[in-house]
Amino acid sequence: MPGTIDLRATIPAAKMVSNPGNLRLLGTWNQVAMRAYVRQVFCFPIDERLDGFDKLRTHIQNRLKLACNHFPHFAGKIYLGRTKGTVHLSTTKNDKVSFKFFDNRQCEESLFSWSYPELKAQGFPCKAFVGPCFDLPYDLTENGPGVPVTEVHARIIRGGGLLLCFYFHHSITDGIGMHSFISIFAAFTRRDETAAQNGIEDGVRAGVKSVAEYAVKNGVENGQANKFEYPANIDVDIPESETTALLESSFEDLMKDCPEYTLLPQPTGPTAPCTRRERVPSLADVPKTGRIFKFSEEKIRALHAVAQNWSGSHVRTFACLAGVVWSFCTAARLAGHQPREPSAPNPTNLNKDSLTDKTHLLVPASWKKCAYQGRLLGYASNAVCMPRICANMDDHVVISSQQSCTKASPASAATADELLGKLICSIDSAITAIDKGFVDKRTAMFRAAPDPRFVGINLDPQEPSDFIFNSWRHLGADVVFWFPGLKPEGKSSSGGRTADAVRRAQPQWNMGAGLVLPGKLHSDYEILVTLDKASMMRLLANEEWKKWVSNDNTIE
Secondary structure, X not given: OHHHOOOOOOOOOOEEOOOXXXXXXXXXXXXXXXXXXXXXXXXXXXXXXXXXXXXXXXXXHHHHHHHHHHOHHHHOEEEEOOOOOOEEEEOOOOOOOEEXXXXXXOOOHHHHOOOHHHHHHOOOOHHXXXXXXXXXXXXXXXXXXXXXXXXXXXXXEOOOEEEEEEEEEOOOOOHHHHHHHHHXXXXXXXXXXXXXXXXXXXXXXXXXXXXXXXXXXXXXXXXXXXXXXXXXXXXXXXXXXHOOXXXXXXXXXXXXXXXXXXXXXXXXXXXXXXXOOOOOOOHHHOOEEEEEEEEOHHHHHHHHHHHHHHHOOOOOHHXXXXXXXXXXXXXXXXXXXXXXXXXXXXXXXXXXXXXXXXXXXXXXXXXXXXXXXOOOOOEOOOOEEOOEEEEEHHHHHHHHHOOOEOOOOHHHOEOHHHHHHHHHHHHHHHHHOOOHHHHHHHHHHHHHOOOHHHEEEOOOOOOOXXXXXXXXXXXXXXXXXOOOOEOOOOOOOOOOEXXXXXXXXXXXXXXXXXXXXOOOXXXXXXXXXXXXXHHHHHHHHOHHHHHHOOOOOOEO
C-alpha cells in the first residue's frame, strides 16, 4: 500500500548504470508511461500466388534490422527493476526485433477468419482487429526475463492480404516515436539491398536529419513522415535542475496540482485507469463494442463554424472532433446510468472526484512542440501529457438533444450550438496552455513518486462522466512501403504503395474512448469510438448525432 513506501524516494533523471547487462534506467516520462504494448496494423493487398513467402519474410527482417541501426533501442528488452518499480532497457550489439510470420489462409476461424476482400468490402471494420491473435504472451515482472521493446507480425490471410502488425512497448516511446521507426523501416523497404546498406551507413555518420534527407533525394517518398527529423536518443531527459525547486513540495501536494493523475491503491500502473468504486458487473464483464464514424470536410467546416461563432477565432480540428464525440458519447452513457451519491472525502484517493454534476475529458497531447523547443536535442522518449477538461453534465444533454439550457434563467438560455462551441474552445484552450511550467510540474511529480506504479490516470472507464480522446491521424496512412508480391497502387508498377487501411489492434475492447485513426491527407476523418453496447445503441439512434457524422454507413 502507498503508506508503507518511503515517500522520500524519488525517480532520478535517466543515466547509465554500470553492470554486466548494460541496463539503462529509462527517463522520467518513460518511467510513468503505460507498461503495455501499442499496436498498429497496416493492411496491404498481396499476390498470394507467390511461390512461398521466403522473399517477403527475408525482406521484412532485413529492413527491420537496418531500421534498428538507427534506433537500436527498438531492438532491446525492457526489465522491471528490483526496487521502487523502475524500468530499465537492455541493449546489445546482437539485438534484433522480434519478428513472426503467419500464414493464416488455412487457419481456424478462432484465429483470424476474415479474408482480405471481406475486410476491404466492409471498410476494414474495427471488430476484425480485436481478439486474442493480437495479444502478446509477455509479462513485465520483477526478476523476470524481460520483454521485447518491439515485435512485428506479418500475417498472410485469405484472398491476397498482408496484415503487418507493429507492437511497441509504451515504456520506450509514444505515437510519434512509433511513427518515426515505421517511417524509416518503410523507407528501407523501398530500396534494394545495396542501396539500403549504404543509406543507413551514411545516415548514421551524418546524423538523424540526414537519414530523412537521404531518403527523399533517393526517391523514397513517405508523405508527412519526411517532415520528422527522427530523434533517436532515449537517454536525453529533462534536466534535474528544472525540477529542484518544485521537489521541495511533497509528492501528494504535487499530485494535487496535476488533476489528470491520481494515486492508485495498488501498484497496478503507471498511467493505468482508476476504479472509483466497485461495480456489478465489473469492467471485464461489461459488454463492449466499437464503431468507426466518418467526418467529412464539410462536417468539420461546420464544427469549426460553431466554435468560431463562440470564440471569434480559429481552433484545431482535433478540438472540434474531440468536443462533439465527447459530448454525444457522454450523453449516451448518462442516459442509462443511475446517479451515484457523492463519495465521502478520502485523503488517500488523491484527485478522485466526488462531485456528480461534472464530466471530464482527457486529451493526450505531445508537449515537445510546446516546451523545451531546441533544448532537448535528440529527445526520443515519451512526451505525452494529458490536459483535463471539465464540463457540466447538463451541457452534454442539451448538445445531444438540441434543446435550450434554461437551468440558470430563461434570459441566459444557451443553445446547443453555443454550448458545443464553448466546449470545443475549452479543449483547444487546454491544449494551447501546455507550456514548460505545465511539463515541469508533472515531471517533478513523477520524480517525487515513491513508485511510478502508483501513479494512475484520473479516469474510470465505467464512469459515464469520464472520457478520453486521442489522435493517430498523421501516424502512418501516408507512409509508402514496398514488399515482394505487393500489389501496385493505381497506375504505379514498382514504386511502392501506402496501406489500404491502418487500424488499431487490441486483444479486447476498451470503453469510454475515442481515437482518430490514421488517414491520408484530405481524406475523411475516421474516429474509432468504444463504448458499452447499450450506450453505443443509444448513440447510433441519436438523430442529432447523425447530423454531424457523414452519411456513409458507420463501420462496425
